[in-house]
Amino acid sequence: MLRHFLLTPVAILAFFGAAFALPAKAAESQSSQLELLSVEKIWDAAPHNAFTDLVRYKDRWVCGFREAPSHAGGVKDSRIRIITSDDGSEWESVAALEDQRGDIRDAKFGILPDGRLMLLTALQLFDTTQQKHQSLAWYTDDLKSWDGPHDLGDPDLWAWGINFHDGVGYSIGYRTVEPRFARLYTIGADNKFVTHVENLGVKSDYPNESSIVFDDSDTAYCLLRCSGPAQFGTAKPPYTDWTWKVMNAPVGGPELIRLPDGRLLGGGRLYDGGQRTSLFWIDPDTAELTEALRLPSGGDTSYPGFVLQDDLLHVSYYASHEGKSSIYLAKVRISDLLAAADPIEIGDRLEPFVDDQLIDSFGGSATLMLHKPTDREVVISHDEPWEGNTSTYHTVFYDGLKYRMYYRGHHVEAHGSGKTKNHPEFICYAESDDGVQWTKPSLGLFEFEGSKDNNIVWANGPGVHNFAPFHDTNPDATEDAKYKAVGSKGKGLYVFKSPDAIHWELMHDAPVITDGAFDSLNLAFYDTHRRQYVDFHRHFRDGVREIKTAVSKDFIRWSEPQWLDFTGSPREHLYTNGIVAYHRAPHLFIGLPKRFIPGRNPTGHPAKGVSDAVFMSSRDGQTFHRWPEAIVRPGLQASRWINRNNLPAWGIVETASDIPGAPNELSIYTTEDYYEGDGVKLRRHTWRLDGFVSIHSPFAGGEALTKPLRFASGSADDEPPATRLLLNVSTSAAGSVRVELLESGEPIPGFTLKDCDTMFGDGIAMPVSWKGNSDVSTLAGRAVQVRLVLQDADVYALRFAGAAENDVD
Structure with missing residues (x-):
């Protein structure tokens, strides 16, 4: 599929070679995505050949450029040469367009809504008594007969390029005399230029050449050459209100293209370290320019034109590194573009x-909208003597027989001088037939104050701080290990097994993962989609609580843990991770981490910090998209504004709806009353099935x-x-x-x-x-x-x- 993007204003100002250092990260991370396949000199007939543009028109390559005695403006014997090719290798001249009123300059193409090809250019007039410059155009439908020249726009406003979006043409003209500014034109059905924005408000002594493109949400992006660093502009419809950011380098003869995957790739003359024509990525959020590929060039060089076909970017440009300035055509493969476009x-x-x-x-x-779950009832209170007000790190799952819950039983008394533990930590168990009404069975396994009449399921060993069981869906799981768990002791993560979810034993005497901090609810489970066990656990990076992951085929031997990547999200303390493979779409990972803000203390509690719950998702288990907005806020309940509350249980389970005849819903659970009263409470919250995020209008x-x-x-x-x-x-x-x-x-x-x-x-x-x-x-x-x-x-x-x-x- 052919996509043609133009709109680059012409160079009238020779920059004075200011030195702006470009970021070094460019060259390595992103240049590998651009591969220079070939460069051919396609024209050098005139003494000076320069200022190009490129287009595909009626299945032919079309390149336009200026021929003249020299680069300097105001010279006689200049023309716009039009050459065409069937294959991009063998070229022939089809037109030489002149206007005797002045020196004709830069060639810019646009395909009109009626199918004709438009050539937009400008004159530097010989007679300057009335004006110095005039924009003009030619039109053709066969590349042989050219209708023109036709004057367009206003005197001394050089229109540098044209781009059509939703049937409307847009062109930015820059004023070549004082006062200097940039103006936005639209082009109607009669091909006349109409002033759309009188002055785009660019803060520069001399805004000039530009390139404008649009994305699928109709946002406009403009790369603008200025007297100093280039500037980057953005605007939403109706394109009357523009925001401009100063970039990190000057750019001469700019060209801009938006790739099918949304990235912005620019081209033009860069100056630091020697003049050259280069391709560079542009971050639309920061306006940072990152050089990606230097084309063979030097000296008098720039003014690229772009045409994208599949994953090949064809680039016309001029350069003088081999003698006089000549016209070149480069073919650049964008290595990851076709993969992104594959079904x-x-x-x-x-x-x-x-x-x-x-x-x-x-x-x-329309946009993506994050949905918050609905608050429901408190489903369980941890008020038994072996439980208490720091009972936490809940795990909830449904194994086809019962809903099962595991949590740490613990109690402390918080006071001004610190905290006092009232009893050791235990792992407790509860079960339910519906996920709402929970019971604490008397298991008779471990003694508390002389009695085994309790629901303690694990004690006196590794894991009592943060035991995280799961139902193992690995078809190769042995009968004695249908349920597995992870839990920590010191600086290591241990693994456990059980035949019935009640009776547990260590699977390995030593910790199986040691690269981590582990003082949190670490977890692991069998990933049915990728057929391996996956672990997510806490570690600290530069003092911030973050998450690492590892994988295993046998639950004993694990890969080297890797950091999760939250590209585009700020660094935050993620106290837990709460990651599951979503049971209705197991190729997706859903995470419900507790976000911890340690510096806030609205209640004056001895334990500082506040928490909420956020939502994140991943398609590979390594790179996660995390929404910044909370899905569970502390709310009006004062105790939820105390440290360590609002911690989501690990697990998302289906439960019946309260609405008669309605489909099941998703239930999650969060803690409240941590540090308060006799025991922590667990509150249920519900989403509709798949109701995390929607396309909303x-x-x-x-x-x-x-x-x-x-x-x-x-x-x-x-x-x-x-x-x-x-x-x-x-x-x-x-x-x-x-x-x-x-x-x-x-x-x-x-x-x-x-x-x-x-x-x-x-x-x-x-x-x-x-x-x-x-x-x-x-x-x-x-x-x-x-x-x-x-x-x-x-x-x-x-x-x-x-x-x-x-x-x-």
């Missing part, structure tokens, strides 16, 4: 929208488009064909959801938005239909994008499933 194989699995990994773009008011309306997805074709022996698209959806009475399926960016006949039956209501697995037809089996195995158009609605998950699935999945 995502989802089979018939459920895909909750916990992150944006399946999302290609949003439109209108208010009544104003919005839409989301997925990346290409490939769902089950039934080709595998154990894989039934998918026949329906099911959505977990909730709307208001007036709200709605409509769905369109696309292939290669085009609506698929029979599955268009116009054909879709409007969805409204509330269901966990509601089928989508088009004119009464819900069968999508003809699309199985193909790369399909799902377009969701919402109004006052939420879509939590999608699934392509067989006919047996229904709306109470």
Whole structure:
């Protein structure tokens, strides 16, 4: 698929070579993604050949540039040369465009909505009594006959490039005389320039050449050359209010492209360490420029033009490193681009929208929204003599027989001079048939004050501080180890086994993991999707509580622990991690860590610090997306503002809804009354199934488009064909959801938005239909994008499933 991006203003100002050091991280981490495949000199007929642009038009390569006696402006005998090629190697001249009024300068292409090719350029006039510069354009539909020149815009405002977005052309012109500023034009149906923003408000002595692109949410990005460091601008529709940031380096002859995966790649002349034409990444949040690839160049050089085809970026530019300035064409492979564009194989699995990994773009008011669970009842109080007000580190799971709960029993008295422990730590056990009503069975295993009439399930050994059991779903698990656990002692993590979830013993005399801090609820479980055991445990990095992970095939020998990566999230104390493989979509990891803010103490309690619970998710167990907003706040209950409260139990379980006939819901549990009274209490909170995050739109309306997805074709022996698209959806009475399926960016006949039956209501697995037809089996195995158009609605998950699935999945 061809994507063409232009809009780069022309160089009229020669920079004075200011030295700005570029970040060293560029070259190593990101340059490896750019591979220079070839560079060819494609034109050198004139004494000076420069100021290029590149476009694909009617299946031909088209390159435009200036021919002149020299670089200097105001010279005679200048022209815009247009050359074309079928293969990018053999080139021929098809036009030489001149205007006798002045020195014609930079070539910039744009494809008009009517299909014609537009060449935008400018004159440096010989007669300067009225003005110095004039923008002008030519038009063609066959590359042979060129209609022009036509004057455009205002006197002494040099329009440097044109880009069309949603049928509207945008061009930034810079004023070449005092007062100097940049102006935004739009281009209407008659191809006339109309002032859209009189002055873009750039704080620079001389804003000039620019390049503008748009993303899928209609945000505009502008790379602007200035007298000093370049500046980076952003604006939302209607593009009247721009924010500008000063970048970390000057750029001459800038060009900008937005890649299909959303990254911004720029090009132009860089100055530090010698003038050269380079490609560089741009961070849109910080406006930092990171050099990624230096093209063979030097001396008089710059003004690249970009065309992207699949994973190959074709770059036209000029340089004088081999003698006189000549025109070059480089081919650069973006190594990870095709992989990012490949269809995502989802089979018939459920895909909750916990992150944006399946999302290609949003439109209108649609966005991802984090949902907070609903507070429910207190389900258990730890007020037995062997329990107490520091009972914590809960584990909750359902094994098909019972809901099981494990927690530390402990009690302290907090006072101004510190804390006094009242009894040793024990691991206690409770069970339930519904996850709401819990009992503490008398196990008769361990003695407390002369009696075994208690629910203590483990004592007097490693793990009594933080025992974390799980039901082992490994099909190779032996009968005596159907349940396993991890727990710490000192600087090591020990492993345990049990045949019945009640009677436990050590599996190994020594700790199996020692690289960690472990004074928290560390955990491990069998990952059915990746067929290995995975561990998540605490460690400190630069004094901050963070998380490490390791994997194992046998639960005894573990890999070297690695830090979790929270790219884009601030460093915070994560007191626990609470990570599970989500049982309805086991390829996803969901984490409910307790976030700890140690410096706050609103109650004046001797133990300082406050806590809340946050939400995070991962698709590989290593890199997590963590939402900054809390899912469980301390709230109005004063005791929850005391240190170590609001700690989520490890586990997310399905429980019955209180609403008659409603689907099951998800239950989680958090602590309260820590350090207060006779014992900690555990409160339940609920989400709808898959209800963590949704694609949400208010009544104003919005839409989301997925990346290409490939769902089950039934080709595998154990894989039934998918026949329906099911959505977990909730709307208001007036709200709605409509769905369109696309292939290669085009609506698929029979599955268009116009054909879709409007969805409204509330269901966990509601089928989508088009004119009464819900069968999508003809699309199985193909790369399909799902377009969701919402109004006052939420879509939590999608699934392509067989006919047996229904709306109470």
